Amino acid sequence: MMTEQHIEFCQNENDFRIAFSSLIRNARKLFIVHGHQSYRSCGVKSLIDEVTSRLRMRFKEFEDFSENPKKEDVDTGVEVLLQNSPDMIVAAGGGSVMDMAKLIRYYACSKIPILAIPTTSGTGAESTQFAVCYIDGVKHSINDMSILPNHVILFPPFTYQNSRYLTACTGFDALAQAIESYWNINATEESDEYALRAIHQIYPVLGKEMLSADDRSRLMTGANDAGKAINITRTTVPHALSYTLTSKYGYPHGHAVALTFPYFLNYYLEGPESAYRGDDYEKYKAKMDLLRSILDVGSKPYSAMKEFICRLGLGFDPKRDFDDLTVAHGLNPERAGNTPLAIDDLIILSAVKSIREY
Numbered sequence: 085m086m087t088e089q090h091i092e093f094c095q096n097e098n099d100f101r102i103a104f105s106s107l108i109r110n111a112r113k114l115f116i117v118h119g120h121q122s123y124r125s126c127g128v129k130s131l132i133d134e135v136t137s138r139l140r141m142r143f144k145e146f147e148d149f150s151e152n153p154k155k156e157d158v159d160t161g162v163e164v165l166l167q168n169s170p171d172m173i174v175a176a177g178g179g180s181v182m183d184m185a186k187l188i189r190y191y192a193c194s195k196i197p198i199l200a201i202p203t204t205s206g207t208g209a210e211s212t213q214f215a216v217c218y219i220d221g222v223k224h225s226i227n228d229m230s231i232l233p234n235h236v237i238l239f240p241p242f243t244y245q246n247s248r249y250l251t252a253c254t255g256f257d258a259l260a261q262a263i264e265s266y267w268n269i270n271a272t273e274e275s276d277e278y279a280l281r282a283i284h285q286i287y288p289v290l291g292k293e294m295l296s297a298d299d300r301s302r303l304m305t306g307a308n309d310a311g312k313a314i315n316i317t318r319t320t321v322p323h324a325l326s327y328t329l330t331s332k333y334g335y336p337h338g339h340a341v342a343l344t345f346p347y348f349l350n351y352y353l354e355g356p357e358s359a360y361r362g363d364d365y366e367k368y369k370a371k372m373d374l375l376r377s378i379l380d381v382g383s384k385p386y387s388a389m390k391e392f393i394c395r396l397g398l399g400f401d402p403k404r405d406f407d408d409l410t411v412a413h414g415l416n417p418e419r420a421g422n423t424p425l426a427i428d429d430l431i432i433l434s435a436v437k438s439i440r441e442y
């Protein structure tokens with residue numbers, strides 16, 4: 085069961101000022117974890133500065149880390165946190181910033197509250213109890229109830245400056261998380277509700293040329309719902325296969341997930357009943373039929389999804405070619421274990437090979 089989390093959705097700057105002030109009002113000192121230039125350009129810095137200076141709130145900032153949190157950087161963060169003894173952590177940024185703030189609190193064995201302010205619509209990390217940490221170059225997933233942020237402020241205008249490519253990567257990650265939660269062997273009624281809500285919010289707007297304010301709101305709330313869905317179920321094979329494509333070949337997370345996604349969408353929609361690993365195939369089949377109709381992929385899920393992904397600019401990039409076996413062997417067995425239909429080495433290798441296909 086998920087620990088209680090308090091989420092505020094703000095429509096305009098004034099809403100944000102009010103929500104932020106009331107959440108930090110009782111703190112004496114903040115520890116603000118944030119990214120680099122995006123922290124300034126997306127507008128969150130000026131609003132935070134304005135409110136903290138009005139409240140004469142003291143704070144210490146921490147931005148000394150790169151994307152995809154490394155344990156060395158987390159250790160530095162823990163040291164800075166302990167030296168400053170703040171009583172609230174504010175995490176303002178994308179998935180890596182959220183993970184960094186969560187990891188710092190976890191490794192500091194601290195119980196001070198985290199206020200998460202996402203500035204991208206992707207990972208939903210503001211609402212999950214896990215965080216990715218690279219220890220000596222190897223990806224570890226920390227999964228602990230205690231790292232779920234206590235408060236979240238969703239303010240879509242922070243994403244208005246996100247580039248098309250960043251929006252595609254983060255938005256597709258959220259969509260994939262929702263879908264992977266929906267077909268997941270661990271799916272529950274609650275996770276399905278979050279997952280379907282996320283798919284309905286994200287899928288119709290993600291491929292648009294121009295995103296309206298309303299579209300950005302849908303992406304942000306959709307990403308948050310997707311986060312809540314995978315907090316219950318975890319992800320499946322497209323995520324399990326993505327980590328090496330990111331750590332070794334440089335594909336951003338959402339792009340890496342997109343690469344094998346059409347293959348697995350096709351497999352889970354069209355795959356044989358004999359491969360089913362759950363205990364209610366009829367229910368699974370009905371869910372997959374619903375998914376097929378929501379995604380409107382008809383009888384050609386593979387090519388329809390491939391086309392959607394290429395339109396988003398998330399297809400194979402010849403400049404980031406890879407070794408098939410290295411990617412296949414990098415499969416995360418824990419995530420792959422959530423697959424609804426059995427997979428074997430041959431399926432994994434064909435999924436990897438499918439990345440170069442058009």
Ligand SMILES: [Zn+2]
Nearest residue numbers: 207257261337
């Ligand atoms: Zn993801």
